[in-house]
Amino acid sequence: MVFYDTTSRLTWCVFVSILVLFPTVVLHSSANSNEDQQSQDDEAATSPYGICAHLTWGDDYDDAEFQLQQMKSAGIGWARVDFPWKHMETQKGEWTYDRSDNVLELSGSLDVNILPILIAEPAWASPAYQHLDDWRSYVQNVVGRYKNKLRYWEIWNEQNGPHTWYGEPNAAQYARLLEAAYEEIKKIDKDLVVVIGGHSGIPTEYIEALYAAGAGSFFDVMNVHPYQIDPESYQFREQLDELKNLMGQHGDDGKPIWITEYGISTQNSVPKVSELLSGVVSGGLAAIDSQREDWSPLLLDDPNYLGGFGYKAEAIAMNMFKPMSPEKIKLEDLKALEPSKNGLIVLPPTETFPINYFDDIERYVQRGGVLMFWDGVPLYYDATKYSRDNPLNSIVSTSYRERLHVGWEAYWTKDGVPTSSTSNSPGRSWTADIDFPEKTPKASRFLNSGAIKDNDEFLPIIYSSNDSYQGVSAAVYKFDSELKGGLIVLSFIGVTWGETEERQAQRLPRKYLSTLQAGISLMFWYEFLAHEWDPFHNEDHFGIVGREHNHKPAFTAMATLTQARPPGSSVVEEFWRSDSGDLYHPQWKRPDGNLAWAIWKPEGEQTYSIRVKGDIHDTFDYLGNQIPISMNNGEATLVFSESIVYIIGPEEIEFTKTIGVNPPENLRITGN
Template identity: 25%
Template sequence: MKPHTLLFFLLAFVPLTTRAGLPPVEEQDINAGRHTYTAGWDSLIPESAGERARAAGTFFGDAEHVSGFSVGNDTANGIRTVNVRPGVKTAVLEYKFDFGRTSSRVMRMSVRDILRLEPEPGNWAAITVYWQADDKGSWTALRSLNSTRFVAPPARTSEVILPAPAAVIRYRVEFASEKPVTHKWGRARWNYLKKDAAADSAFRIDFTLAKAGTGAANTPAEVQTAPPDGESPWGISSHPLRNTEWDHLDTLVERVGEAGMTWLREDFSFPRILTRGGERDFSRFDVLVDRLGRAGVGTVGILSAYDSDLRKKGHGDIVPIHEHPEAWRIYVRAMVGRYHDRVRHWVIWNEQDGGFWFPKPDAAQYTKILKIAHDEIRRIDPDAKIITGGLEYWNTGYLRDMYLAGAAGNYDVIGVHRYGPGPDASPLVRRTLREFRALMAEHNESHIPVWLLESGGSTFQSPLLAQQPRFLEKSIRDALARIGRAPAPGAPLTAGLALSPRITPAQHDEIDTTRRWLPGVTLRLVPFGQLSTLSADDCPVLVIENGLHIDAPLLPRLQDWVKRGGLLVLIGHPPMYVLHTQDANGIWKRRDAVGETYPLFRMAFAAHWNRKGIPAQTENVYVPDAALAAGVPPVSGIYVNRFFSADRLQPGDTFIPLLGIRNSRGEPVPDVAAIALHTYHDWKGAVLASAVSLGGGLTEEEQATLIPRMYLSYLGTPESGVERIFTYDLHDDGQKRGEREHNFGLVRWDWSPKPAFHAYAEMTKELGAAPKFVKRLSSPDTSVWALVFRRAGDNRLVLAAWTTEADGRFEVTGAGITVTVSGDVVRYRELPEDADPAALQIRF
């Protein structure tokens, strides 16, 4: 299907720029409120060579603007191709439909197009159709194909209802590829047309018209609820696009409204709009944005393109996305261009400093896509808010790396994920928050606000502890006996908590020295400098401070500890999975590194994706007879999905399952366990490891106490810079009570509200949609929190007060009131209309 040589020669000298285009539509052209235009065989190029030569100045006939495209003409086979010219990365074809000379305006469009894409091998390309009304605003994406392979979906008709009657419509086809086209015949084809097949027209637009000034009667617009106040802090992170929630979208929106939430954050990810056929499907996004808009809830969209999700959709050819910047650019342009008038807040990625960036976090790579997203969003919607992806737990190290990579100036807000208590109850939060804001100030960003894009806590519970609260204690006693360190019967356990070198003595008060899985045992803090000389006789058991994570300097000290005869207890899901190391600048970085940490202790991690015969999850567990005989208590029905195996043991080492699993036939899976003891032929000590979620989460009542206190203590700490907070999650993601990820919701799996939902609703009702912080009442007791807010709706002052001590008690007096506050649950009180906040005092 190569173009004729003469044609190619002629086209090489045709300047593809702005053209005369279609003449304006005249009144007599309009019949019964409709106007139709079809672009097909004849609208692209005349058929004979002579006509081609004479028509060189009107190439692509009716188009107003053409650049980068040429036409291939195979008259023998009746096929005409639209090709991209050599050396081109972006090509454009644009039509203008001008109804300005008529008394009619466009109300609707029915656009039928047939898109085919044939990129050069290995050169990712996209073809996108856009429209624009009255030369205002950005272009709205209508349809798109993207692939490194030939894709030819069937023709499709798209219906467009214009937000307002329009006199001018522009229709634009844009091609883009990652690398310039190299094939001299323009191998990167956009479309091809068959001479005798009318259905294969490039596109056809049916315009529905109405007389100017009568559009509202002909196309009634839905009544929209007023958009949320831009200063409202009440957000929720949810997953309405997942099937489990999509099927209950009305219930979800109803719950959001009942709780007084004004913002909903959801993934607008690249893979979600992609189909395996190379097309894009925005249908669910369209419905969601419309539904939230009608409910008066603002949408906050996350722009992302995770490797695993792209591969699942058959688009591994653009993995990782930071190495395919044009693919990322076109995605951002299409998504923001489609929703810019309804979605004004865009989050760029999610937890890029953690497990959502592969193979390991890299701020320079992230900054590359952040800058592209910034440029595209600003071009489409200059006033949109751009938010960085949420950083985990006030991650100053990664933020510092972002600054070094040049990220500053490419966002309006910094996103953070911080679960658990707020600054009212956590010294760790107060310190890391101060360090984070100090780093921002160093880089002249004190004015930049922070949004907590995820917060809250899971209400998952450990079935193991519910059945046998002392299971781990008895397992530890058994393990000590096996290495010759059996404690005396009834004697209390002595255990230490191994601290990383980055934990200073001043930070020791931030550490909780109790563990739910060791009831009655207080852990002794063991600073890093003491580990090398710590005697196992003095402290026979060591626990690491943060089970899932491990700082690299600890590893050789802990290995030496086991060699010298100590029992190392590793608790996590699974333990030591994430390794933290320091770079040359002293910045702590993290990566998934179980392949590095486990071999040091001759351990092996097992899961369904790396070992055949292991279930993805199971509750079919058992305690082996040998463990039962040693005093480990029986349990059943324990949810587990991470395991250990005996694959790395040396001859003479032992792998002793304390909580084993059975396969689907009820048979024990050999040499695999969810809790296991490792002993060694040449080391004096042992390692007891558990991949079971032992600690459990919050009770539903504790979650209800946490949520409002967390919100209000951040909002009541102006130096935090926290402007908006999103609780994660609205709805429980599953029904397993022992699975942490299933139980973050404010409503249960059956959509019934938890106490935290009611606490959230009470908070928003008392404080209104956009409260303004006025002051915190001073008190010598730091456990006392008494905050005054001004409710925007009626301008009334509202007191919100609590203590961080469950048995705490105080009074707020003055301004004609006396309010007694007891306990750690927030109490609200509307103040008299003429109340002076300065008159309020705290009394004990």
């Protein structure tokens, strides 16, 4: 219940009745739910902490014992593991269970629950939905073998995606596969639980099509992978509510919802990307004007330019120009800039641009300025119309690139251009400048000289190739026409994607806590082991443990979370963030009876004065480091930021934001 004070102090108080209720009971219960299903959900909710691990595959199988031991030490209760059909029945009728047997023996000894995925048919039974007799045999054999060890069974993975189905996702095809698996599993034991394959995103249209195909009768647990939606956001809650409403319309409002994949990759480490790009930039600037030394680079960091740089891109740019410290400018500053003083402007790494500011961008180059584009095809999408859900609506005409004399080609514009290159090499003049890491970015867009004019020059810096094609993925456009400056362009996509390891660790507990507040009883982080084979490939860097078995900070953050909010904890109050959205404060009751809070700001930091009722037993950060609090007449001062502060013990906390706020903002959270 929320009360608002109408005095000059902006005051809002939250009073919470403490009931020992699991979040699944509170947020998933309905008149249509049955006791068996509720008990299944409660069993899963005893540990809400899962993680994905390919323990039956390749190098991960060799590491299975280490991974499971480390999961146990971090307080992780579940591992989601592939049980690939093609590995278990390599020849029709010939079954191999060595790997799954060994993994289950190890997990059982360490008390880590396994969620198996039934997936990946052999070539002779592909596509699986057209070989249902063989599929049924696979389900019968595998589930029958492990029915006394494994209670939950997930059927396929991201079946609504083209790369994980058979080209075009088809709900009716998957519904047939799901129905066959459900029937075979329930024949073996009606109390076994069927988890629908994790959907990519929260695709309500696809799920509606599943219901239309009759799939609602053939699963016990709904399942989503909301990578594209931040679980802390209001958008996540809105989409989750839309899914719940859809389920309710089909009588499924009693079924729990799990998230069996969510994660944050740390590919493109700042040092590796900066080292590669610094050679491109230094060589490119020398090619444009070999006599000039002071370029005074500027970062065009404007929220109207698709959000500006962002944390990772800014870190790379700052590292790239060391020892210089580039200043930031806004779009409105372009007109007044003098190229002779501020020669190089680094634009945000994106294929979008603010079309209403293009004339200013063009004039800067006409007057001798230099621009750096460094992600894909420059000037491809109109930032004022761009939407990640439908980017095609914002593609602009080629005229904007032609006005800056940029030519390019890609697999969708010209036959013979590859979808991805396999190797990179420096242009002849830049052999000494470019220092390639062992693994290098892959290109799918390529630059050319097709739009240059008069005495312009097109100078390749990096060639990207495969067996039958060689194109240019980084180049200098040196102008001597109506344009008098130059461009440095890199067409690699996504070299700034991913997060730093520190930010991955900051966000991991925030995502778990946010989903628990939303009524999700079980979430699996993707994934445990980061293979780190390719520094630029996102799939190699989701893990919380490195290839050399080193703990990334996210591992420590996970262990800290499971200690602060042990399995068996219960949500105290669904209301958990300020109206302004600038302070998050989920609360829970621990099995030991203590109340606990996790407090953070989604962005930036702010100093608060706090007053508590009751004793503070412990205060620590997201990595478990103790935070000393000096109380003075029941008050103390704390800085809240993007990193969680855990507070264990008090019955009530009152926060007053006083630094830089007039009038001060006050929030009181109580546990009784």
